[in-house]
Amino acid sequence: MATDASPKLQDPVPQTHDFDQRTATAEHDGLQFWQFMVAGSIAGMVEHMGMFPVDTVKTRMQALGTCPIKSASVKLALQSILKSDGPKGFYRGIGAMGLGAGPAHAVYFSVYEICKKSFSRGNPDNHAAHAVSGVCATVASDAVLTPMDMVKQRLQLGSSPYKGLWQCVQTVFREEGIRAFYASYLTTILMNAPYTAVHFSTYESTKRGLTKVSPDSADEETLMVHATAGAVAGASAAALTTPLDVVKTQLQCQGVCGCDRFANGSIKDVVRTIITKDGYRGLMRGWMPRMLFHAPAAAICWSTYEAAKTFFQELNNGRSSGTSRFCFMVSERTLTVVANEANRGRSMQVARQ
Template sequence: MATDATPKFQNPDLLPVPQPPDYNPAIVVSPSHDGLHFWQFMIAGSIAGSVEHMAMFPVDTVKTRMQALGSCPIKSVGLRHALRSILQTEGVAGFYRGIGAMGLGAGPAHAVYFSVYEFCKKALSGGNPNNHAAHAASGVFATLASDAVFTPMDMVKQRLQLSNSPYKGVLDCVRRVLKEEGFRAFYASYPTTVLMNAPFTAVHFATYEAVKRGLLEVSPDSASDERLVVHATAGAAAGALAAFVTTPLDVVKTQLQCQGVCGCDRFTSGSIRDVFRIIVKKDGYRGLMRGWVPRMLFHAPAAAICWSTYEAAKSFFQELNTKQG
């Protein structure tokens, strides 16, 4: 009896594996990344963040210039005017002022960002790929951690990006800010950054996972061959939508980080409400949407680059682990 039963239990047809109600194995074609080590998530995220921000840095410079004018009684500057102004006065090099600060901050911040996201997603979703609430919550936790790392360098970067910036470089900016304004100046925008990035990340990750899932469902047979396109498309859609929704808070963040530099107002209070009120008083409600075009132009391709690079790095580590295992 026992010997007769052995081959039966080896028959996969007699051992159906229960799946979640909305689980469709036909569309789960990308390799599982659960086997990656924590340090591998950090390296993948660091590479993705650095590639993303370095590639799109000129667009970020244009956005910063447009938003920094918002606290001053100056009429709105369009995207074309901002581009022409930078090229005429500073040349191509003007688009890359502050890139050193970005290089120092983007890698570590994204390492924290993606590793925390992966950890929380696994813990909160219970393995369900359709749990969008878990994806959104994981994104919020990730941004709380990464913003604590990135905010100081982001402040330095934006001050260096300004036209006629008084700082000679990253170290000069850090020294002068510490001497003239104190350590707290590096985190003056942190509450605003968190308030902005929490909904930004929630929208971003939820949209990314939903669009990616939808694209895989449209063409499950070819999804394996089009994995890079899927990640890039989903990332672009997520980045553009999240960027547009959170532009007003990004304007406030830029004002706080650039206050007192190049003619921008210095705020007696770091209150988000007070900064909002000043911007609306001087530039109307349109001032809160200053720079939304370059912000979307930045985040759509940046997210596509970031997610594609991140998933490619994860796949590399997955194959490496398989070979070593």
Template sequence: MATDFKKSDLLPVPQPPEFHPEIVVTPAHDGLHFWQFMVAGSIAGSIEHMAMFPVDTIKTRMQVLGSCPMKSVSVRQAFGSILRIEGISGFYRGIGAMGLGAGPAHAVYFSAYEICKQSFSVGNPNNAVAHAAAGVCATVASDAVLTPMDMVKQRLQLSNSPYKGVMDCVKRAMKEEGFRAFYASYRTTVLMNAPFTAVHFSTYEAAKKGLNEISPENASDEKLIVHATAGAVAGALAAAVTTPLDVVKTQLQCQGVCGCDRFISGSISDVIRTIVKKDGYRGLIRGWMPRMLFHAPAAAICWSTYEAGKTFFQELNDD
């Protein structure tokens, strides 16, 4: 028998209170504070340059023309000559200048890169053009910080360098050549590092993405290897492409010291003509081997350290 129910006969069923779950949005791996990018970059850059400094000394000696004793284009001969004449300490002359410059310069470098990358990518993390453009902006800013100490470092690296140390070099260069001596190579450095950084960052991001796609299930476990490998590939390729401008930069920073040539105009074309006249076109690639030997492991060290620093700060922010 059917029973008719009226709406008024139904007892109201108590409803649970409205539940609005709190949505916690975890920031992306790159979503750090500005100062955290600076600290991670500063540590990474300092470790990179300190670890690879002996190779950088060999490169500087091989690139210098003029009457400086080091004329050989062989890495083995350059290494043997420094070790025999000056001992182990010869490989580390000028490391104090790099220690003073590398930290602040890389703090600016990586923080500028991250900010520009986020701005240029417009929500597309795989935008290679944005990575390259961000790298160029980063290097222009960081070179303004590093160039003076890089000049001091290279002058101290020369064989029979007339300077007693960092402060002696700074004082004498300021007194004898003026403030402009510290930025004589800035234009060349930017013109070198702009394509270097564009190739470096775009290659690094592409290599990192490709390596992660090979074994995505192990990406989190192997991220240190991925960062190091991608950094090494990017560093070696960028170093090979920009070696001629690095030779020009070395000439401008060391001009007039230890018998090295002095350039009246200081223009890139003037330096290139002098190099080609004295040493042929091979003079423009002097030091390419130690330069690649420097930048491949240096980039691997730098990127893996930088990414580890970012991971540390990300976990700290999450906690």
């Protein structure tokens, strides 16, 4: 997820080190509520769709039972997916994520921007306000994303009994009820709260460190700074919160393909089961693909969000160049994602051999 946002790629303006009211207004970008939602929705969909194959590997590694691979190595996870479903197996459940990521990120970014404006009182250096705003945004967006995330993970399992998105939704609702869609909601919030706190604090410190390296060119390189800082923050926060992510996967996939079903669905019960079966190392299953997912995902999300915001800023200012610039930015990000996916595909073929 992206964090604090500031105006990007605008015409040069006189620089000042004093944060007056004009700076505070610019820091909030002057965008309308619906524009934050659209920018966030685009960023979320590009982020999750681009990194979906890595997320599939992580899910396979974290699920316990007879259906997933017995080993937690990335190589065996890749081989298992290719053997059971072929290359298309890396994209099973992507429709569910496409439906959930857009609305969830729209909620996330809009709630974050509103809370940030309210809590920071115009001070861009109020990192505590940014962290609290991020937690509020997380609670709201998780309520939207959790049901589709559960469907997505069940479809990602090896030999999944569900033929598709809607068949999975109907079957789960009929056999397990509405509560099954939110079985991991509490765990997700408990995971994303520290994730957000670590992400925001790491992002802010990294961004400031990168800006100090070359302050004269900071404005021109601002998208690269955000992408790099986001990648560092995403990887750090992902590694720290992996145990709760394993618990979340267990709760969402319980009873499917031979995966364990838990009596009360409590976090304590799931942790005890994981430790009994796999030892304490079981709580770190999938940490590598989780980091490989969140580092570039945060960079992609940040870059796309800032590009969309820049488009709306120029649109609000009546600049005709806004559309072409936004299209160029998104095209550039898309080409980068495609190139990364191609490289990842070649790596999969090598691993398979």
